[in-house]
Amino acid sequence: MPVSATASLIQTLERLPSLGTRSAAKIAYHLLQSELTVAEDLISSLQSARRNTCQCSLCNNFSESAICSICASEKRDAAKICIVSMPWDV
Numbered sequence: 511m512p513v514s515a516t517a518s519l520i521q522t523l524e525r526l527p528s529l530g531t532r533s534a535a536k537i538a539y540h541l542l543q544s545e546l547t548v549a550e551d552l553i554s555s556l557q558s559a560r561r562n563t564c565q566c567s568l569c570n571n572f573s574e575s576a577i578c579s580i581c582a583s584e585k586r587d588a589a590k591i592c593i594v595s596m597p598w599d600v
Contacts, residue, residue, distance in 0.1 A: 516542065572597045 513521070516538060523534035541549045565571065566578035573579070580586060580600065594600055 570597075571600050 519538045519541070520531065520534045523529055523537050524531060526534075529537070541552070562574050563572050564574070564576070566573045566581055567576050568581040569578065571578045571580060575582075592600070
């Protein structure tokens with residue numbers, strides 16, 4: 511039996527960190543009930559972020575260039591490092 515489009519959307523959202531079935535379903539239903547432009551804007555933003563974002567070649571922070579703005583800054587003390595577990599902690 512094929513999976514419905516709604517069930518497929520919920521299953522896809524569940525693959526995101528910290529989203530269980532109920533949270534994924536809430537997001538899916540919100541997207542389905544909203545104006546089509548809301549979903550289209552989300553799709554566009556995701557595609558743009560994936561196409562234009564890479565990891566800094568020095569520190570692995572997310573950046574839109576080969577070296578992030580922190581590593582490229584002239585104010586940065588290259589003798590010091592900051593270790594964080596996830597990019598959002600920077």
